[in-house]
Each structure stands twice: as structure tokens, then as C-alpha cells.
Amino acid sequence: MLATPADNPYEEPRSGRLAAWGNALLAGLVPPDNAAAAVLGADESHRVTGLPGDEPGEQHGLTWALGRLRVLGVKGLRLALPSTGHPLGLTGPAAFNARALAAGEAVLTVGVPLGLVPEIEVYGPEGDRSATVLWRCSEVDDRPPADAPSLHEAERELVDGLRETTALLTRLDVAGAGPEALRALEAYRRRGHAELLAPGYPPRAVRVLESARQVSALLSIASVGHGAAVSASEMAARQAALAPLWRTARRAQVAAYNALVDEREAR
Structure with missing residues (x-):
């Protein structure tokens, strides 16, 4: 079963966790393994695919992926929380925006125009559920994000x-x-x-x-x-x-x- 942030308003969006702890890592404030563990939270696993240089279908763990983003020149991560009629935090193109809108969340990188959208698979009985997350990375437009406030x-x-x-x-x-x-x-x-x-x-x-x-x-x-x-x-x-x-x-x-x-x- 696919999930979106609206399924539980009391939990932070996974894209928020990735942005926050990825930013702390990129600023040199936390070690890579600590950042990856914080992003993982209570989920079963997080994988990343589609990074520049990846082979089709190639996947990586969070620690490796965050390190790879830093090597590529990423200086920070931004959260996007789009909804119908409100592309909050997105930059385009339309195909990426559509995937982010379907997920209700995304992460955009600063310094290199990339975006990551999570595919969240929830399984298990009510009260004992877990989730796996696949972050799909792709190029995005290099322009200011929509409607992002200070x-x-x-x-x-x-x-x-x-x-x-x-x-x-x-x-x-x-x-x-x-x-x-x-x-x-x-x-x-x-x-x-x-x-x-x-x-x-x-x-x-x-x-x-x-x-x-x-x-x-x-x-x-x-x-x-x-x-x-x-x-x-x-x-x-x-x-x-x-x-x-x-x-x-x-x-x-x-x-x-x-x-x-x-x-x-x-x-």
C-alpha cells in the first residue's frame, strides 16, 4: 500500500527528515551514519535510485547516496510539499512536479539541479506497520522554488x-x-x-x-x-x-x- 504524508498528520514527512538531516550532514554537524539512521526512523529500509551516473535500476543505501550527492556538489536540501493547485517548493519540469504532487512531498538539492521523490510502501497489520522507501532522483529545473516563504x-x-x-x-x-x-x-x-x-x-x-x-x-x-x-x-x-x-x-x-x-x- 502506497502512503503519503496525509495518511498521518502527526508524523513529519519523510522528505522533511531527509532535508533536515541531510542539511546537518552537508554542514558537517553530524556523521553520515547518524544522518542516515535519523532519516530511516522507524522504516524498514530507504534506498535511492537514479543518481547521476547510475545504471538503470541501480539502488544505493542512504549513507552512500548522501555522500554521492556531496561529491556531485550538492550544498543543501530543500523540502517541497505540493498539493493540488499549489506547487509549493517545486521548480519543474512538469513530469517531476507530477510525481512530487502524487507523493505529496519531495526534496530538491541546492547547488546541483536534482530532485528526489519518495515511493513509500506500507505493509503489515494495523498497529504493527512498517514501510520501505525508494527515493527516485531526477534532474529538475534550475530556478527558484514556487511560493517558498522565509x-x-x-x-x-x-x-x-x-x-x-x-x-x-x-x-x-x-x-x-x-x-x-x-x-x-x-x-x-x-x-x-x-x-x-x-x-x-x-x-x-x-x-x-x-x-x-x-x-x-x-x-x-x-x-x-x-x-x-x-x-x-x-x-x-x-x-x-x-x-x-x-x-x-x-x-x-x-x-x-x-x-x-x-x-x-x-x-
């Missing part, structure tokens, strides 16, 4: 976004919608606070990412039908109200994961 812009947007989300959930009576909504809220509160980002990231990026995750989790609870709205027209109106808040949260995530690269390029 950390300052994202933080300012989140202040309004969190206030709007809270007001919207109150209006929809999500907290009073019954046991299913309450269980979802409790799952978010008890999800734990794993280490955010990677060594070298500024505290402001960590703060922005945590706020973005909070907004995403609350929006996810609201979007699956909890609350007072039950008719098709009411659900359509709810989704329309949530859409700009989802965009705000995704923009903030992208800004947080890209902060280490942005800081370095600004010097």
Missing part, C-alpha cells in the same frame, strides 16, 4: 493561522462532537515530542515547525467530518474554509525545514 514570513502567517484554526474549530464544535473527535484530540496531545529538525537548525525554525504541526493536526481532525457539519454542502463549506489554513501550515513546514539552507545562503 521563516519570518511563515511565523507571521502562523500567528493568524493558529488563531483562525482555533476559532474555526470552536465554531464547528469539534471538541463537542463526540468520542471519535475527543480520541483524535487526545492522540494529538499524547503523540510525544520527538526531536524536531536536526543539529544546526535555529530555535526559531523549531518553534515554527511545532506550531505548523499543531495547526496541521487540528485541521486534520476538523477535516474528516467531526463536529456539527454533517450534510454534503456543510462539509464542502468546511473544506473551503480549511483550505487556506492547510496552505499556511504547509508553507510554515517548508520554511522551517529549509531554514538551515536559507541561513547559510544569506551569509
Whole structure:
């Protein structure tokens, strides 16, 4: 079963992990094996294919692949979180954008125009699932990524976004919608606070990412039908109200994961 980031809004996108820990590695802040282990997380395996110079179908482990990217001249990694009508963080071409959109995420390299899109295969019974990931690398257009905000812009947007989300959930009576909504809220509160980002990231990026995750989790609870709205027209109106808040949260995530690269390029 293929999975996308939307399958679990409480977990960071795998492309985020690759960007964060790959940036820490490229900055000389963590050893290669530590970076690869952090990207792997609880997954069974991660492989990379399509790197420049690869034979067709050739695959590599994360440690080797990250080293190869550095040799090729890659200086940093950027996260992209595209959605329909919003190619957030992408540069083209159309074929790459389409694969990234289908996955809901991608990583673009800085210094060499390459992009990596994960194919995530989830298996196992509910409650005991694992995943394998194949990162497909290909050339991308060498131009600025679409709609990528600065950390300052994202933080300012989140202040309004969190206030709007809270007001919207109150209006929809999500907290009073019954046991299913309450269980979802409790799952978010008890999800734990794993280490955010990677060594070298500024505290402001960590703060922005945590706020973005909070907004995403609350929006996810609201979007699956909890609350007072039950008719098709009411659900359509709810989704329309949530859409700009989802965009705000995704923009903030992208800004947080890209902060280490942005800081370095600004010097």
C-alpha cells in the first residue's frame, strides 16, 4: 500500500527528515551514519535510485547516496510539499512536479539541479506497520522554488493561522462532537515530542515547525467530518474554509525545514 504524508498528520514527512538531516550532514554537524539512521526512523529500509551516473535500476543505501550527492556538489536540501493547485517548493519540469504532487512531498538539492521523490510502501497489520522507501532522483529545473516563504514570513502567517484554526474549530464544535473527535484530540496531545529538525537548525525554525504541526493536526481532525457539519454542502463549506489554513501550515513546514539552507545562503 502506497502512503503519503496525509495518511498521518502527526508524523513529519519523510522528505522533511531527509532535508533536515541531510542539511546537518552537508554542514558537517553530524556523521553520515547518524544522518542516515535519523532519516530511516522507524522504516524498514530507504534506498535511492537514479543518481547521476547510475545504471538503470541501480539502488544505493542512504549513507552512500548522501555522500554521492556531496561529491556531485550538492550544498543543501530543500523540502517541497505540493498539493493540488499549489506547487509549493517545486521548480519543474512538469513530469517531476507530477510525481512530487502524487507523493505529496519531495526534496530538491541546492547547488546541483536534482530532485528526489519518495515511493513509500506500507505493509503489515494495523498497529504493527512498517514501510520501505525508494527515493527516485531526477534532474529538475534550475530556478527558484514556487511560493517558498522565509521563516519570518511563515511565523507571521502562523500567528493568524493558529488563531483562525482555533476559532474555526470552536465554531464547528469539534471538541463537542463526540468520542471519535475527543480520541483524535487526545492522540494529538499524547503523540510525544520527538526531536524536531536536526543539529544546526535555529530555535526559531523549531518553534515554527511545532506550531505548523499543531495547526496541521487540528485541521486534520476538523477535516474528516467531526463536529456539527454533517450534510454534503456543510462539509464542502468546511473544506473551503480549511483550505487556506492547510496552505499556511504547509508553507510554515517548508520554511522551517529549509531554514538551515536559507541561513547559510544569506551569509
